[in-house]
Amino acid sequence: MTARLLRGGPAADALLAEATARAARLPAPPQLVMLRLGEDPASVSYVRGKDRRAREVGLKSTVYALPETTSQAELLDLIARLNADDTVNGILVQLPLPLHIQEQTVLHAIDPRKDVDGFHPLNVGELWSGRPALRPCTPAGILYLLDHYGIPVAGQRAVVVGRSSIVGRPLAGLLLHRDATVTVAHSRTPDLGAVTREADLLCVAVGQPHLITPDMVRPGATVVDVGINRVLGEGGGKAQLTGDVAPEVAQVAGAITPVPGGVGPMTIAQLLANTVLAAELQAKGRAAR
Ligand code: GUN
Numbered sequence: 001m002t003a004r005l006l007r008g009g010p011a012a013d014a015l016l017a018e019a020t021a022r023a024a025r026l027p028a029p030p031q032l033v034m035l036r037l038g039e040d041p042a043s044v045s046y047v048r049g050k051d052r053r054a055r056e057v058g059l060k061s062t063v064y065a066l067p068e069t070t071s072q073a074e075l076l077d078l079i080a081r082l083n084a085d086d087t088v089n090g091i092l093v094q095l096p097l098p099l100h101i102q103e104q105t106v107l108h109a110i111d112p113r114k115d116v117d118g119f120h121p122l123n124v125g126e127l128w129s130g131r132p133a134l135r136p137c138t139p140a141g142i143l144y145l146l147d148h149y150g151i152p153v154a155g156q157r158a159v160v161v162g163r164s165s166i167v168g169r170p171l172a173g174l175l176l177h178r179d180a181t182v183t184v185a186h187s188r189t190p191d192l193g194a195v196t197r198e199a200d201l202l203c204v205a206v207g208q209p210h211l212i213t214p215d216m217v218r219p220g221a222t223v224v225d226v227g228i229n230r231v232l233g234e235g236g237g238k239a240q241l242t243g244d245v246a247p248e249v250a251q252v253a254g255a256i257t258p259v260p261g262g263v264g265p266m267t268i269a270q271l272l273a274n275t276v277l278a279a280e281l282q283a284k285g286r287a288a289r
Contacts, residue, residue, distance in 0.1 A: 003253040008265035011148035019273040030279035031060035032090040038068030043094045072101045083111040090116035090275035116274040139171035141266030154179035161185045162205035210246040220254040
């Protein structure tokens with residue numbers, strides 16, 4: 001048996017169609033501002049992809065490509081100006097940041113109402129209290145994808161491998177909020193296979209190519225592969241993208257997200273949906289003042 005493929009494209013299109021219909025009811029197109037420091041190739045490519053998609057669906061997108069040597073004070077000053085600018089609805093600072101900048105200080109500085117990444121401690125707290133408004137894009141996009149394909153979450157045994165603050169931890173929180181029974185495993189988990197074999201829903205966000213092999217997956221389980229690893233092609237050829245899950249897992253799983261084309265499109269779509277939601281909440285907040 002080969003697993004059903006959970007492609008991100010159609011689910012992302014559905015999410016974006018909902019978001020753009022809502023955006024059309026706002027007085028002006030929502031504006032997303034992205035800040036990137038330095039020229040890390042992955043960050044350049046991610047920000048370009050988000051910017052292109054935002055424009056395609058009719059949002060306003062502005063990218064600040066700042067030098068790697070930008071000081072923390074300069075970055076905080078720019079964020080303060082964007083916080084105060086009513087035409088800016090969403091602010092995203094692409095991570096990782098250069099080592100001379102404290103990530104937590106920067107994430108604290110973004111107005112939580114414009115925090116379309118859901119990384120501000122206030123939004124992290126809201127998520128764990130079960131009152132999420134702006135939710136981190138990859139985890140929220142994964143839940144949309146599962147719902148789109150009718151994969152049940154409530155009552156399922158979910159195992160999340162990886163505990164990053166961008167994916168693993170918030171994904172565990174959202175799954176818990178949706179009544180899954182959640183286990184979080186990570187690089188220090190002994191006998192990882194014994195834990196992952198328990199999963200009805202296995203989500204892997206580690207950044208290690210082919211960490212999950214068929215023997216680690218319960219037959220029929222749903223597997224969500226968040227890994228995007230650049231590896232050299234056969235014989236040292238052109239770099240290829242591959243996930244954290246070995247391709248042979250598709251022979252065991254009941255459903256699986258491909259890499260590329262699975263979770264990736266969901267992250268971008270959710271970011272744009274968050275930008276629309278932020279704009280809606282800000283418009284309501286202004287009306288109440
Ligand atoms: N770097 C890798 N993933 C992300 C993300 O979702 N948001 C931001 N801001 N930076 C990232």
